[in-house]
Amino acid sequence: MRLADATWTDADAADTDLAVVPVGSTEQHGPHAPLGTDHFTAQAVAEAGADAYDDGEVVVAPPVTVGVSEEHRQFTGTLWVSPETFRATVRDVVGSLASHGWDRVVVVNGHGGNVPALGEVCATISRHDDAYAVPFTWFDAVGDHSADMGHAGPLETAFLRHTDPELIREDRVDAAADGASDGWGEWTSHANLAVDVAEFTENGVVGDPREGDGERGAELLDLATESLCDLLAAVADRDTDRPPHR
Numbered sequence: 126m127r128l129a130d131a132t133w134t135d136a137d138a139a140d141t142d143l144a145v146v147p148v149g150s151t152e153q154h155g156p157h158a159p160l161g162t163d164h165f166t167a168q169a170v171a172e173a174g175a176d177a178y179d180d181g182e183v184v185v186a187p188p189v190t191v192g193v194s195e196e197h198r199q200f201t202g203t204l205w206v207s208p209e210t211f212r213a214t215v216r217d218v219v220g221s222l223a224s225h226g227w228d229r230v231v232v233v234n235g236h237g238g239n240v241p242a243l244g245e246v247c248a249t250i251s252r253h254d255d256a257y258a259v260p261f262t263w264f265d266a267v268g269d270h271s272a273d274m275g276h277a278g279p280l281e282t283a284f285l286r287h288t289d290p291e292l293i294r295e296d297r298v299d300a301a302a303d304g305a306s307d308g309w310g311e312w313t314s315h316a317n318l319a320v321d322v323a324e325f326t327e328n329g330v331v332g333d334p335r336e337g338d339g340e341r342g343a344e345l346l347d348l349a350t351e352s353l354c355d356l357l358a359a360v361a362d363r364d365t366d367r368p369p370h371r
């Protein structure tokens with residue numbers, strides 16, 4: 126059930142304790158892919174996973190569309206919130222879901238920069254609130270493809286070519302590849318010297334978007350959906366009581 130499309134009476138009739146919250150960002154994705162890429166992909170995975178789950182209903186919350194993206198700030202259109210604000214937003218959204226009885230929540234993430242804050246807030250929720258929350262980042266759950274993630278590179282371009290092909294500016298993909306960097310960050314002694322993405326990529330792209338066709342995008346969505354579905358089953362079955370003090 127997509128919460129944003131439902132009425133409150135529909136929501137009231139939902140007999141489940143499971144919910145998913147898509148979280149992403151609004152940030153540059155090169156000259157060829159939209160600023161909303163990370164919340165579009167998170168929402169698509171969240172909805173597909175909820176649809177594929179066949180052991181009951183799953184409430185799909187509307188997406189959190191601005192995330193921890195300050196590293197993209199030199200690229201026009203990028204929006205960001207602080208990690209504190211992001212954690213507080215996710216905590217309150219999960220808390221409001223839980224108040225209606227949907228207190229087992231998977232937060233479906235589409236943005237790498239959200240990962241640390243998301244892990245922290247999900248642990249805080251599970252420890253201290255009346256809810257259990259687990260982070261799930263879709264591009265970590267696509268098998269061998271994960272190694273090619275980059276930024277606005279093969280995976281995200283492939284994904285959107287499958288789900289929202291009109292959003293990829295095909296006439297700019299060659300230029301996107303020409304201005305891309307090969308890897309994320311500037312590494313010395315296992316430390317990343319770069320703070321902002323603009324330090325290591327000219328046009329915002331990391332990886333080659335030409336290596337991501339729609340067929341690959343369909344495979345990515347299938348893999349992420351299957352993985353999320355398995356996770357929902359595990360979350361539904363889990364004993365969420367905290368262990369007693371030893």
Ligand SMILES: [Zn+2]
Nearest residue numbers: 162163277281
């Ligand atoms: Zn992205």
